[in-house]
Amino acid sequence: KAGVTQTPRYLIKTRGQQVTLSCSPISGHRSVSWYQQTPGQGLQFLFEYFSETQRNKGNFPGRFSGRQFSNSRSEMNVSTLELGDSALYLCASGTDTQYFGPGTRLTVL
Amino acid sequence: QKEVEQDPGPLSVPEGAIVSLNCTYSNSAFQYFMWYRQYSRKGPELLMYTYSSGNKEDGRFTAQVDKSSKYISLFIRDSQPSDSATYLCAMYDFNKFYFGSGTKLNVKP
Numbered sequence: 001k002a003g004v005t006q007t008p009r010y011l012i013k014t015r016g017q018q019v020t021l022s023c024s025p026i027s028g029h030r031s032v033s034w035y036q037q038t039p040g041q042g043l044q045f046l047f048e049y050f051s052e053t054q055r056n057k058g059n060f061p062g063r064f065s066g067r068q069f070s071n072s073r074s075e076m077n078v079s080t081l082e083l084g085d086s087a088l089y090l091c092a093s094g095t096d097t098q099y100f101g102p103g104t105r106l107t108v109l
Numbered sequence: 110q111k112e113v114e115q116d117p118g119p120l121s122v123p124e125g126a127i128v129s130l131n132c133t134y135s136n137s138a139f140q141y142f143m144w145y146r147q148y149s150r151k152g153p154e155l156l157m158y159t160y161s162s163g164n165k166e167d168g169r170f171t172a173q174v175d176k177s178s179k180y181i182s183l184f185i186r187d188s189q190p191s192d193s194a195t196y197l198c199a200m201y202d203f204n205k206f207y208f209g210s211g212t213k214l215n216v217k218p
């Protein structure tokens with residue numbers, strides 16, 4: 001079974017721009033979660049989607065948004081990028097456990 | 110108080126040593142416990158998954174859960190340089206995951 005895939009793997013943007021990250025979960029998994037990981041803050045939960053509905057949300061500003069499609073693929077969008085948004089963005093699928101993708105490393109200049 | 114506490118390390122041991130990694134938690138409702146291994150610049154990889162109290166062994170790895178003390182451990186026997194990574198504990202309750210901040214392990218040849 002193929003694992004969680006994320007695209008792109010690396011991204012460089014400038015402040016004020018917006019970015020869209022994509023995630024394909026493990027086949028059959030209906031839950032997709034997004035996390036931000038930084039050296040200082042560790043792994044922080046952004047949101048979770050289940051069957052196209054946002055089921056849980058972390059404490060991030062409204063600039064961070066997401067959606068899930070009928071095939072369970074998910075996208076995450078960050079608008080008006082700030083320097084502090086530089087991080088590894090991880091997608092995970094699964095319900096009572098999380099299977100992570102390789103992440104998208106976003107650098108904001 | 111954080112839901113999950115984990116000593117960030119770093120922990121440095123010689124090859125062949127037994128490694129003990131630990132997490133404490135505050136929510137007595139947690140039933141599912143996980144350990145992840147994360148190599149530098151990669152996504153976390155699920156190592157061990159346990160339900161409720163007790164021990165679970167998989168090769169050189171043993172996960173231990175003590176719900177009465179709200180304490181979980183991961184033991185690595187005969188540690189290898191390839192075990193050098195950051196280890197994150199995680200817990201699950203009501204559709205939400207809670208992660209420790211990770212312990213960085215360095216196994217010296």
